[in-house]
Amino acid sequence: MIQPSSRLHVVDALRGFAIVSIMLLHNIEHFDFYFSPRGLPGWMVQLDQGIWDTLFFLFGGKSYAIFALLFGLTFFIQYDNQAKKGRDFRGRFAWRLILLLGFGIINSAFYQGDILSIYAILGFSLIPVAKLGNKTVFWIALLLMLQPYEWINVAMGLADPQKTLSDPASWALFGRCAEYIPGNSLLNTLAGNLTNGKQAVYLWNWENGRVFQTMSLFMFGMLAGRTSKFKESPENKRFWNRVLLIAVPSFILLYFVKTGLPGWINSQAILRPLSTIQTSWTNMAFMLILVSGFVLLFQHKTGSRILNVFSPMGRMSMSNYIMQSIVGACIYYGFGLGLYEFTGTTYSLMIGIVLAVAQGFFSKWWMSRHRQGPLETLWHKATWAGSK
Numbered sequence: 001m002i003q004p005s006s007r008l009h010v011v012d013a014l015r016g017f018a019i020v021s022i023m024l025l026h027n028i029e030h031f032d033f034y035f036s037p038r039g040l041p042g043w044m045v046q047l048d049q050g051i052w053d054t055l056f057f058l059f060g061g062k063s064y065a066i067f068a069l070l071f072g073l074t075f076f077i078q079y080d081n082q083a084k085k086g087r088d089f090r091g092r093f094a095w096r097l098i099l100l101l102g103f104g105i106i107n108s109a110f111y112q113g114d115i116l117s118i119y120a121i122l123g124f125s126l127i128p129v130a131k132l133g134n135k136t137v138f139w140i141a142l143l144l145m146l147q148p149y150e151w152i153n154v155a156m157g158l159a160d161p162q163k164t165l166s167d168p169a170s171w172a173l174f175g176r177c178a179e180y181i182p183g184n185s186l187l188n189t190l191a192g193n194l195t196n197g198k199q200a201v202y203l204w205n206w207e208n209g210r211v212f213q214t215m216s217l218f219m220f221g222m223l224a225g226r227t228s229k230f231k232e233s234p235e236n237k238r239f240w241n242r243v244l245l246i247a248v249p250s251f252i253l254l255y256f257v258k259t260g261l262p263g264w265i266n267s268q269a270i271l272r273p274l275s276t277i278q279t280s281w282t283n284m285a286f287m288l289i290l291v292s293g294f295v296l297l298f299q300h301k302t303g304s305r306i307l308n309v310f311s312p313m314g315r316m317s318m319s320n321y322i323m324q325s326i327v328g329a330c331i332y333y334g335f336g337l338g339l340y341e342f343t344g345t346t347y348s349l350m351i352g353i354v355l356a357v358a359q360g361f362f363s364k365w366w367m368s369r370h371r372q373g374p375l376e377t378l379w380h381k382a383t384w385a386g387s388k
Contacts (some may be wrong), residue, residue: 010230011230012312012314013307014291014294015067015070015310016310016311016312016313016363017314019310019314019321019359020356020360021063022067022324023324023352023359024352024356025059025063026111026113026325028348028352031328031329031332032113032197033177036048037341044346047346051349061283064115064210065283066287066291068214068217068218068221069220072220072223072224073230076221077225080225080226090130092383093127094124095383096379098120099379100123100379101120103116103322105194106322107322108193108198110190110329112197112200113197113201114325116321117198118205119214125218125219126219137219137223141216141220144213144216144219145213145217145220145280146277147212150209150273151277153272157271158270162269165268168204169203169207170204173196173200173203174204177192177196179192180192182334182338182341184338185334189334208279208280209280210280213280237299244288246288247285247288250285251285251286254278254281258282312360312366313363316363316374316376318375319375324359332348
């Protein structure tokens with residue numbers, strides 16, 4: 001069995017946890033093709049709705065945030081390792097992002113909601129801040145998390161509260177998915193996902209504040225790496241306890257404000273950007289609850305033993321992420337089994353659980369024989385191609 005010489009096992013497990021939660025969400029969404037089967041009994045409709053609301057409350061917008069935080073952390077680890085050897089990692093990291101974009105494009109052909117290509121583009125934001133001091137990076141990250149663009153829209157709404165807003169541009173593009181995803185042509189689906197689908201996803205991320213939030217989390221993740229926040233120590237335990245104690249009431253307050261906004265503000269010109277800001281902050285607060293709770297549980301022997309089940313999946317997260325996109329498309333889309341038409345949320349969740357368990361067993365088997373996942377190995381070799 002191959003064992004890594006030195007790893008942050010809690011980070012592997014946390015990344016694996018995020019992969020599993022993303023898998024479950026993708027399944028109930030039919031991998032970005034929303035469709036509710038007709039003729040279901042009333043009790044099944046209610047059960048489906050309850051499961052949908054619960055999973056999105058727990059993981060919607062939070063799992064990707066965990067991924068973004070850990071992306072920044074991984075950048076720091078790689079940057080720091082090269083700095084200790086007297087090398088500047090930034091140029092190699094730029095090449096690594098270009099390679100990630102390639103993986104993202106391949107994944108996007110099967111699943112238009114792919115985040116790899118988005119991370120590849122936004123990851124360039126880490127290069128200019130890599131050598132800045134911690135305080136400077138913190139304030140830049142905080143500014144981005146505050147959603148400055150949306151506050152400009154709020155100011156414009158206050159100046160003209162009666163302004164009529166058109167529907168977000170992504171809506172019409174998502175509506176066109178019905179032209180190719182239900183069809184039985186694989187080529188049409190791949191082409192549609194890479195053209196119409198990617199436009200829709202990029203616009204949706206911009207319209208919902210994900211661009212600023214993601215760059216912010218990249219930088220906060222880098223700071224967490226610089227300050228060794230994921231290493232086990234009494235000081236870090238106190239830190240994560242404080243994070244949890246602050247995040248819980250913050251989430252409750254933000255969630256109350258978020259749900260109350262539509263009843264308090266009539267102007268759509270003001271309400272829409274404020275809702276985007278509130279959703280971003282609310283998801284951030286709950287993500288911190290998940291991360292701090294996970295880290296604290298991992299520091300207990302029993303918790304570590306239970307949560308470590310996610311570690312193999314986390315160590316080959318990109319392979320698992322792309323694998324689930326391909327398998328999911330084959331299960332739900334028209335060119336495959338076309339199960340989108342027959343499976344509601346409950347049955348889709350059951351499929352997702354089966355797939356997650358299967359990936360877990362495969363990951364454990366693979367990582368017992370290899371140091372990295374299959375795509376991670378390819379990415380690593382291509383990253384360092386030509387280096388001495």
